[in-house]
Amino acid sequence: MAAVEVHNGYKYYGSKKNPKIVLNQLNMNVMRGSIYGLLGASGCGKTTLLSCIVGQRRLNGGEVSVLGIKPGEPGSGVPGSRVGFMPQEIALVEEMTVKETVFYFGRIYGLTDEKIREKFKLLKELLQLPPARQMVKQCSGGQQRRLSFACAMIHDPELLILDEPTVGLDPMLREKIWDFLVETTRNSKLAVIITTHYIEEANQANCIGLMRNGVLLAEDTPTNIMIKFGTQSIEDAFLLLSQRQGNEDELQQILDHSKTQALPAAILPPEVIDVHEPTNDEKPPIPYEEPATENRKKVFFTTKGRIKALMTKNFVQLFRQPSGIIFMLLFPIIQLSCFYLAIGKTPKNMELGIYSxxxxxxxxxxxxxxxxxxxxxxxxxxxxxxxxxxxxxxxxxxxxxxxxxxxxxxxxxxxxxxxxxxxxxxxxxxxxxxxxxxxxxxxxxxxxxxxxxxxxxxxxxxxxxxxxxxxxxxxxxxxxxxxxxKDCNLSSAFVKLPVQFQDPIYGSADIEFQQYCAPGVVMTMVFFLATLMTAAVFISERMDGIWDRTLLAGVSANEMLWAHLLTQLIIMALQSLEVIMYIGIVFDTYNKGDTTTLIGLLTLTAFCGMLFGLFISVFCKSHTEANFVATGAFYPMIILCGLLWPLESMPRFLQDVVMVLPFTIPSISARNVIEKGWSITNEKVYNGFLVMAGWTIIFFVLCLIGIRRKA
Structure with missing residues (x-):
C-alpha cells in the first residue's frame, strides 16, 4: 500500500495571470516499508513538494494522499504525530539543552515523559548525541543535525521526511544512520522520503525520484535508473539530467527509449514499481485515531501537554538570554529612571544677568x-x-x-x-x-x-x-x-498680585509636569516594550524554522498563539507590578487611588502591546521591517495622545480621532486614578479599560486572520 501518492500535482506562486510554476503535473508514489530518495538540483521544487505532502502548503491542482488520507483533514494525523519531519535548517531552540529539546518535541507529539525518556536513551546511543545538559547553541553543526534527526524520530512516525539529513556528518555516522533507516523500513511499515546532496547514498534507497523544474522525470529503483540513463552510477545519471536541462527533446528520447527496453525482473521489486490502484471492493481508509497513552487532556481549547511544552520553551528562550532578562526587567527600570531624573526637575546651573x-x-x-x-x-x-x-x-x-x-x-x-x-x-x-x-x-x-x-x-x-x-x-x-x-507695617492687601488663585478642587495649584506626564510615559513604555519583544520572538522563530516545524508536529497556530499570550501575560503582570513599586518606593510618586486598578490597566496595556507586536510579526518578514513599522507607529501615538501637549490645543476633528488611539483615554484614566483617587466604577476610569480592551480584541482578530492565511 502506498504511504504517499501525488497525482498531477500542480503548484504555483504569484498571480494566475503570471504564475511562477513550482510543481507541474507531478506524479509520485512512495510505498510503505521503503526508502524513497528524492534527487534534484536546487530550486527544482523538492522543498515545496515536501511541504505539500506534510500539509504545510496546498496544491493549486491535483491530489495528494498521505497514509490514505488527504493531509490537513480532521483525524488525518498529518500534520501531526503520524509524520516526522526534519527540515534543511536546524530549526531548534538554541537556548534549550539537548534533553529539553527532545522532551519539547516529545510533548508536542503527545508522548508521556516516561516514553520520551525511553526513546531518548535509544536515540542518544544510535546518533551519538551530545551530553543531555549541553545547550543547542554550544553544539557543533553535526551535533545539531543529529539532534534534529532524533526529534523527528522521537515519536515513531509512520512517515519520515528527511530534508538533507546527513549534511555535515562524518561518513561513519552517515552510514550508521542509513543502516538504521534500511533496517527499520525492512522490519516495519515506516516510509521514508529523503533528499540528499550525497548522491551515492541514494543507492541504498528502494526507489529514486529524479526531479527537474517541478516535474518527476524518473521514478524507479537505483539500478533501473542507471539502465535508463545508460550510466554506471546514480551520480552520473543525476549529472546527465542536470546537464541536459535545456535540451528537452534529447532528454525525452532517453526516457522514451528506456521504456521500450525490457528490464530484468530481479531489479523490479513489486513493492516498488507496482502502483497502488484502488478497486471498487476496497474499503475507504479508516481515519487515524491517536493512541490512548498520549497526554491529550483539553485545556484552553488545546492540549495540556502542548501548552506546557510551548510555555516552557517560551520561558527558557527568554530567561536564558541575558538580553531577554535585561529587556524584560531592567529596561523598564532604566527608562523610568531616565524619565524621573530628567523630566520635571528644576533647571540648574543657568546664568542670569543682573543690572541695577x-x-x-x-x-x-x-x-x-x-x-x-x-x-x-x-x-x-x-x-x-x-x-x-x-x-x-x-x-x-x-x-x-x-x-x-x-x-x-x-x-x-x-x-x-x-x-x-x-x-x-x-x-x-x-x-x-x-x-x-x-x-x-x-x-x-x-x-x-x-x-x-x-x-x-x-x-x-x-x-x-x-x-x-x-x-x-x-x-x-x-x-x-x-x-x-510687612517691614513698613502696611496692610497685607496693599499690594496684590494681578491674579488671585482659589484653592484647587483636585491636586496642587501648580501640578508638576513630571506627575502629569508620568501615567502616559509608563503606559507607552510598557506597550512598546511588549511590542518589540513579541515581534522579535515571533520573527526569530519563523526565520529559524521553529514556527513551521512546530506546526508540522501537529500544533495549531491557535495553540501557539495561546501559549505566547499566557507567557507574556505573566511577564507583563510582573513588569506592571515592578513599575508601580519602583516609582512609588524610589521616586516617592504618590497614588491617591487603588494600586490594583493601575496594575490591571498597565497589564492590559502591555497585553495589547504584545498583540500589536504579534500583528507586526505576522505581516513583516524581517526584524528590520518590524522595527520600521513599530517606530513609525510609536511617534504618532506619542505626539497625539496628549502626553507632550494638551489635547485641547488640537483642531476639533483631530481631537475626535485621537480619542480612539490606544493611549489617549487610558492615560487620562490612569491620571484620574493617581491624582483624583477615582475607582474603576467611575466612567472616566473604566472607559480607559474599554478602549484598551477594544484594541486588544482588534489586534487579536487580525493576528488570527493573518496566522491562518500564512498557514
Whole structure:
C-alpha cells in the first residue's frame, strides 16, 4: 500500500495571470516499508513538494494522499504525530539543552515523559548525541543535525521526511544512520522520503525520484535508473539530467527509449514499481485515531501537554538570554529612571544677568549693615534704600547663577550671545519710584509706575526654560513685595498680585509636569516594550524554522498563539507590578487611588502591546521591517495622545480621532486614578479599560486572520 501518492500535482506562486510554476503535473508514489530518495538540483521544487505532502502548503491542482488520507483533514494525523519531519535548517531552540529539546518535541507529539525518556536513551546511543545538559547553541553543526534527526524520530512516525539529513556528518555516522533507516523500513511499515546532496547514498534507497523544474522525470529503483540513463552510477545519471536541462527533446528520447527496453525482473521489486490502484471492493481508509497513552487532556481549547511544552520553551528562550532578562526587567527600570531624573526637575546651573542702576558696587548688597527699609513709628513713614539689593539677596543662586553687570548694554550683549539666559533690569530710581507708587497709588506719575517695575528680559527660544524663569522670578518678586509691606507695617492687601488663585478642587495649584506626564510615559513604555519583544520572538522563530516545524508536529497556530499570550501575560503582570513599586518606593510618586486598578490597566496595556507586536510579526518578514513599522507607529501615538501637549490645543476633528488611539483615554484614566483617587466604577476610569480592551480584541482578530492565511 502506498504511504504517499501525488497525482498531477500542480503548484504555483504569484498571480494566475503570471504564475511562477513550482510543481507541474507531478506524479509520485512512495510505498510503505521503503526508502524513497528524492534527487534534484536546487530550486527544482523538492522543498515545496515536501511541504505539500506534510500539509504545510496546498496544491493549486491535483491530489495528494498521505497514509490514505488527504493531509490537513480532521483525524488525518498529518500534520501531526503520524509524520516526522526534519527540515534543511536546524530549526531548534538554541537556548534549550539537548534533553529539553527532545522532551519539547516529545510533548508536542503527545508522548508521556516516561516514553520520551525511553526513546531518548535509544536515540542518544544510535546518533551519538551530545551530553543531555549541553545547550543547542554550544553544539557543533553535526551535533545539531543529529539532534534534529532524533526529534523527528522521537515519536515513531509512520512517515519520515528527511530534508538533507546527513549534511555535515562524518561518513561513519552517515552510514550508521542509513543502516538504521534500511533496517527499520525492512522490519516495519515506516516510509521514508529523503533528499540528499550525497548522491551515492541514494543507492541504498528502494526507489529514486529524479526531479527537474517541478516535474518527476524518473521514478524507479537505483539500478533501473542507471539502465535508463545508460550510466554506471546514480551520480552520473543525476549529472546527465542536470546537464541536459535545456535540451528537452534529447532528454525525452532517453526516457522514451528506456521504456521500450525490457528490464530484468530481479531489479523490479513489486513493492516498488507496482502502483497502488484502488478497486471498487476496497474499503475507504479508516481515519487515524491517536493512541490512548498520549497526554491529550483539553485545556484552553488545546492540549495540556502542548501548552506546557510551548510555555516552557517560551520561558527558557527568554530567561536564558541575558538580553531577554535585561529587556524584560531592567529596561523598564532604566527608562523610568531616565524619565524621573530628567523630566520635571528644576533647571540648574543657568546664568542670569543682573543690572541695577541704583547700585555702584554690588558688594554693597551683601554688606550685613545694609538696611533696605526703615520704618518710623512717630510719623508712620517708611524709607526705602537700594531695594534692588534686597531682591538680589532673596533671589539667591538656587534659581540661577547671578552675574552682575555695570551697564544694561553689557547685560544685553551677554544675553544676545546666549552666555546668559537673560537679565533683570532695575532703574536708577527703582526704590524711590516704588515708594512713590506705594504712597500715591493710582495717582502716581507715569515715570514712577514705569521705574518701579521689575523688568525681565529672557531668551524665549527655549520656551520651557523661559516659562520656568519667568514663573520663578515672578514668585520671588511677590515674596519680595510681601516682605517690604510687612517691614513698613502696611496692610497685607496693599499690594496684590494681578491674579488671585482659589484653592484647587483636585491636586496642587501648580501640578508638576513630571506627575502629569508620568501615567502616559509608563503606559507607552510598557506597550512598546511588549511590542518589540513579541515581534522579535515571533520573527526569530519563523526565520529559524521553529514556527513551521512546530506546526508540522501537529500544533495549531491557535495553540501557539495561546501559549505566547499566557507567557507574556505573566511577564507583563510582573513588569506592571515592578513599575508601580519602583516609582512609588524610589521616586516617592504618590497614588491617591487603588494600586490594583493601575496594575490591571498597565497589564492590559502591555497585553495589547504584545498583540500589536504579534500583528507586526505576522505581516513583516524581517526584524528590520518590524522595527520600521513599530517606530513609525510609536511617534504618532506619542505626539497625539496628549502626553507632550494638551489635547485641547488640537483642531476639533483631530481631537475626535485621537480619542480612539490606544493611549489617549487610558492615560487620562490612569491620571484620574493617581491624582483624583477615582475607582474603576467611575466612567472616566473604566472607559480607559474599554478602549484598551477594544484594541486588544482588534489586534487579536487580525493576528488570527493573518496566522491562518500564512498557514
Amino acid at each position: 542702576g541704583e547700585i555702584g558696587n554690588y558688594s554693597e548688597c551683601f554688606d550685613p549693615s545694609l538696611r533696605t527699609t526703615e520704618y518710623y513709628f512717630d510719623n508712620d513713614t517708611c524709607i526705602f534704600n537700594k531695594l534692588s539689593c534686597r531682591y538680589i539677596q532673596e533671589l539667591g543662586d538656587d534659581i540661577a547663577i547671578r552675574k552682575y553687570y555695570a551697564s544694561e548694554a553689557a547685560a544685553f550683549e551677554e544675553a544676545k550671545r546666549a552666555t546668559t539666559v537673560g537679565y533683570i533690569y532695575f532703574s536708577q530710581n527703582f526704590s524711590s519710584s516704588l515708594h512713590a507708587l506705594m504712597d500715591d497709588g493710582r495717582y502716581a506719575s507715569d515715570g514712577a509706575v514705569e521705574n518701579a517695575e521689575l523688568t525681565i528680559h529672557i531668551d524665549m527660544t527655549d520656551q520651557q526654560v523661559a516659562y520656568f524663569m519667568q514663573r520663578k522670578l515672578r514668585d520671588k518678586f511677590a515674596d519680595f513685595m510681601d516682605g517690604v509691606v
